[in-house]
Amino acid sequence: xxxxxxxxxxxxxxxxxxxxxxxxxxxxxxxxxxxxxxxxxxxxxxxxxxxxxxxxxxxxxxxxxxxxxxxxxxxxxxxxxxxxxxxxxxxxxxxxxxxxxxxxxxxxxxxxxxxxxxxxxxxxxxxxxx
Ligand SMILES: [Cu+2]
Numbered sequence: 001x002x003x004x005x006x007x008x009x010x011x012x013x014x015x016x017x018x019x020x021x022x023x024x025x026x027x028x029x030x031x032x033x034x035x036x037x038x039x040x041x042x043x044x045x046x047x048x049x050x051x052x053x054x055x056x057x058x059x060x061x062x063x064x065x066x067x068x069x070x071x072x073x074x075x076x077x078x079x080x081x082x083x084x085x086x087x088x089x090x091x092x093x094x095x096x097x098x099x100x101x102x103x104x105x106x107x108x109x110x111x112x113x114x115x116x117x118x119x120x121x122x123x124x125x126x127x128x129x130x
Contacts, residue, residue: 036125058094067112
């Protein structure tokens, strides 16, 4: 499931390049100490964030439904449409070591997100879209 998702994103990224679009990707890493690095990523509208799992355990990238702009689309690794669904089916959203998850932000604003297994350890982050 995760590999398929990654393949689809890779295809979309390639297509973007072929069309001559300037698709910029910002990387947020999960380095293994139960953090997102940087904790707050600032990007332009239309840019993509790629979360890479550089640790040896699984994580999720899951938006807080009440911490994203009203007009924004919900996002979560695993492709869930709601925070509840993501929490209920956590194994489907896990990003394995060495894998990544990408999301392109189309609406400006502040987005709060977290890792479901490590939320209690403070593994949370923010994306600011200018
Ligand atoms: Cu985690």
